[in-house]
Amino acid sequence: xxxxxxxxxxxxxxxxxxxxxxxxxxxxxxxxxxxxxxxxxxxxxxxxxxxxxxxxxxxxxxxxxxxxxxxxxxxxxxxxxxxxxxxxxxxxxxxxxxxxxxxxxxxxxxxxxx
Numbered sequence: 001x002x003x004x005x006x007x008x009x010x011x012x013x014x015x016x017x018x019x020x021x022x023x024x025x026x027x028x029x030x031x032x033x034x035x036x037x038x039x040x041x042x043x044x045x046x047x048x049x050x051x052x053x054x055x056x057x058x059x060x061x062x063x064x065x066x067x068x069x070x071x072x073x074x075x076x077x078x079x080x081x082x083x084x085x086x087x088x089x090x091x092x093x094x095x096x097x098x099x100x101x102x103x104x105x106x107x108x109x110x111x112x113x114x
Contacts, residue, residue: 033062033112037100038077038087040070049086049100056102060109 035053039046053064069078069085081087081097088096088105095108 033060033109034065034091035062036065036067036089036092038067038069038074038081038089039085040068043085045099046086049088052100052102052105053088056106056109060106060113062109 037046037049037053039050050066057064067074067077069081084097086096086098086100087094088100090108090112096104
Protein backbone atom coordinates (compact mmCIF):
# COMPACT_ATOMS: atom_id res chain seq x y z
CA UNK A 1 0.00 0.00 0.00
CA UNK A 2 1.45 3.37 -0.98
CA UNK A 3 0.39 4.92 2.34
CA UNK A 4 2.58 2.63 4.40
CA UNK A 5 5.25 5.31 4.76
CA UNK A 6 2.88 7.78 6.38
CA UNK A 7 2.55 7.67 10.11
CA UNK A 8 -0.89 8.23 11.55
CA UNK A 9 0.24 11.43 13.22
CA UNK A 10 1.85 13.00 10.15
CA UNK A 11 -1.09 11.95 8.00
CA UNK A 12 -3.50 13.64 10.39
CA UNK A 13 -1.55 16.90 10.34
CA UNK A 14 -1.19 16.93 6.56
CA UNK A 15 -4.94 16.87 5.85
CA UNK A 16 -6.53 20.32 5.80
CA UNK A 17 -9.84 20.33 7.67
CA UNK A 18 -11.75 22.24 4.99
CA UNK A 19 -9.97 21.04 1.87
CA UNK A 20 -13.13 19.89 0.13
CA UNK A 21 -14.79 21.59 -2.81
CA UNK A 22 -18.10 21.05 -4.45
CA UNK A 23 -18.20 20.86 -8.21
CA UNK A 24 -21.22 21.24 -10.40
CA UNK A 25 -22.08 18.57 -12.92
CA UNK A 26 -20.84 20.90 -15.65
CA UNK A 27 -17.25 20.66 -14.37
CA UNK A 28 -17.26 16.89 -14.03
CA UNK A 29 -15.93 14.57 -16.72
CA UNK A 30 -17.91 11.46 -17.64
CA UNK A 31 -15.08 9.14 -16.55
CA UNK A 32 -14.53 10.89 -13.22
CA UNK A 33 -15.64 9.34 -9.95
CA UNK A 34 -17.87 11.26 -7.58
CA UNK A 35 -17.64 10.50 -3.87
CA UNK A 36 -20.31 11.91 -1.59
CA UNK A 37 -19.70 11.79 2.15
CA UNK A 38 -22.78 12.22 4.33
CA UNK A 39 -21.66 13.46 7.73
CA UNK A 40 -22.41 15.92 10.51
CA UNK A 41 -20.57 18.28 12.82
CA UNK A 42 -19.06 16.92 16.02
CA UNK A 43 -18.83 13.41 14.58
CA UNK A 44 -15.41 11.88 15.16
CA UNK A 45 -16.06 9.00 12.76
CA UNK A 46 -17.09 11.53 10.10
CA UNK A 47 -13.88 13.53 10.62
CA UNK A 48 -11.81 10.36 10.34
CA UNK A 49 -13.67 9.30 7.18
CA UNK A 50 -13.06 12.71 5.58
CA UNK A 51 -9.35 12.55 6.44
CA UNK A 52 -9.03 9.06 4.91
CA UNK A 53 -10.79 10.17 1.74
CA UNK A 54 -8.57 13.25 1.42
CA UNK A 55 -5.42 11.15 1.83
CA UNK A 56 -6.40 9.26 -1.33
CA UNK A 57 -7.63 12.28 -3.32
CA UNK A 58 -4.33 13.03 -5.08
CA UNK A 59 -3.59 9.41 -5.95
CA UNK A 60 -7.07 8.53 -7.20
CA UNK A 61 -8.74 11.39 -9.02
CA UNK A 62 -12.32 11.99 -7.89
CA UNK A 63 -14.73 14.75 -7.03
CA UNK A 64 -15.61 14.91 -3.34
CA UNK A 65 -18.90 16.33 -2.13
CA UNK A 66 -19.51 16.54 1.62
CA UNK A 67 -23.11 16.81 2.75
CA UNK A 68 -23.98 17.79 6.33
CA UNK A 69 -27.15 15.82 7.03
CA UNK A 70 -28.19 18.27 9.75
CA UNK A 71 -28.78 21.09 7.26
CA UNK A 72 -32.42 21.77 6.41
CA UNK A 73 -31.80 21.09 2.71
CA UNK A 74 -30.63 17.55 3.58
CA UNK A 75 -33.73 16.47 5.53
CA UNK A 76 -34.14 13.37 3.33
CA UNK A 77 -30.57 12.23 4.05
CA UNK A 78 -30.97 12.86 7.78
CA UNK A 79 -34.07 10.68 7.86
CA UNK A 80 -32.23 7.97 5.95
CA UNK A 81 -28.77 8.10 7.59
CA UNK A 82 -29.30 9.79 10.98
CA UNK A 83 -27.67 6.97 12.97
CA UNK A 84 -25.42 5.62 10.21
CA UNK A 85 -23.01 8.50 9.47
CA UNK A 86 -20.50 8.59 8.03
CA UNK A 87 -21.99 7.21 4.83
CA UNK A 88 -20.05 7.21 1.57
CA UNK A 89 -21.65 7.07 -1.85
CA UNK A 90 -19.57 6.41 -4.95
CA UNK A 91 -21.18 7.66 -8.15
CA UNK A 92 -24.50 7.97 -6.35
CA UNK A 93 -24.55 4.45 -4.89
CA UNK A 94 -23.99 3.59 -1.20
CA UNK A 95 -20.54 2.10 -0.68
CA UNK A 96 -19.78 2.33 3.06
CA UNK A 97 -21.61 3.09 6.32
CA UNK A 98 -20.48 3.87 9.86
CA UNK A 99 -16.79 4.01 8.90
CA UNK A 100 -14.54 4.57 5.91
CA UNK A 101 -11.38 2.49 6.45
CA UNK A 102 -8.62 3.77 4.20
CA UNK A 103 -7.48 0.30 3.08
CA UNK A 104 -11.01 -0.72 2.04
CA UNK A 105 -11.60 2.58 0.25
CA UNK A 106 -8.28 2.27 -1.57
CA UNK A 107 -9.19 -1.25 -2.76
CA UNK A 108 -12.52 0.02 -4.11
CA UNK A 109 -10.93 3.01 -5.86
CA UNK A 110 -8.19 0.83 -7.32
CA UNK A 111 -10.79 -1.59 -8.73
CA UNK A 112 -12.82 1.26 -10.22
CA UNK A 113 -9.70 2.81 -11.76
CA UNK A 114 -8.89 -0.36 -13.71
